Amino acid sequence: xxxxxxxxxxxxxxxxxxxxxxxxxxxxxxxxxxxxxxxxxxxxxxxxxxxxxxxxxxxxxxxxxxxxxxxxxxxxxxxxxxxxxxxxxxxxxxxxxxxxxxxxxxxxxxxxxxxxxxxxxxxxxxxxxxxxxxxxxxxxxxxxxxxxxxxxxxxxxxxxxx
Numbered sequence: 001x002x003x004x005x006x007x008x009x010x011x012x013x014x015x016x017x018x019x020x021x022x023x024x025x026x027x028x029x030x031x032x033x034x035x036x037x038x039x040x041x042x043x044x045x046x047x048x049x050x051x052x053x054x055x056x057x058x059x060x061x062x063x064x065x066x067x068x069x070x071x072x073x074x075x076x077x078x079x080x081x082x083x084x085x086x087x088x089x090x091x092x093x094x095x096x097x098x099x100x101x102x103x104x105x106x107x108x109x110x111x112x113x114x115x116x117x118x119x120x121x122x123x124x125x126x127x128x129x130x131x132x133x134x135x136x137x138x139x140x141x142x143x144x145x146x147x148x149x150x151x152x153x154x155x156x157x158x159x160x161x162x
Contacts, residue, residue, distance in 0.1 A: 006060045010072055018076055021158045031066050032089070032151040040090065040146040044138050048110065051122040066152050073156050080157045087151050092142025102149070103142055110134045 005013055017027050034041070034049045041049070055061075065072075070082045089095055091102045109115060111134050120130035 007065075010065065011075075014072055014076055018078060018158055023078075023158055023160045026155055026157050028153065028155040029069060030151070030153040032149045033066060034147070034149055039148040042141040042145040042147070044133060044141045045091075045145070045147050047123060048119065048134075048138070051119050055118060055122060066150075069154055073154070078159045080159055083155050085153045088148050089151050090146045090148055092139075092145070092147065094142075094146040099142075103139070107134060107139065110138070 021027055038046050038049070070084060073079055073082050089102060090099045091106060092099050093103070095102065110119070111131060116127050116130055120127045123130065125133070
């Protein structure tokens with residue numbers, strides 16, 4: 001699930017995740033975002049991430065959620081300790097095997113039909129130009145750069161009924 005909900009929707013989303021989880025079951029949330037300052041990014045990836053940020057901000061999407069999702073979980077009933085792992089990762093071949101997997105994930109996501117439609121419009125180019133930019137230019141840029149992203153994984157266990 002993409003973490004693309006407005007701030008006032010998250011309490012409901014979390015309560016529903018908890019409600020449908022069996023007692024003793026786990027809920028896991030993982031996500032990633034760029035670093036402030038566009039660490040290691042080339043101009044193409046920078047342009048794409050800026051377009052995403054603009055899209056999220058205009059849609060009232062909480063872009064800092066990953067930094068305070070722990071506290072939102074802690075406010076819910078029937079939840080145990082919140083566990084969190086954070087890592088900096090590099091997208092592309094300069095990030096070794098993990099970087100190549102991330103590259104595949106990003107390219108697959110960025111070339112999905114809905115993203116092509118929305119981002120090509122935001123960037124101001126045709127859908128065909130956008131698709132070529134991702135499938136050729138961005139992959140080539142990843143070979144020359146080391147775009148660093150912040151990745152987190154958070155999990156909680158629903159308490160057993162008492």
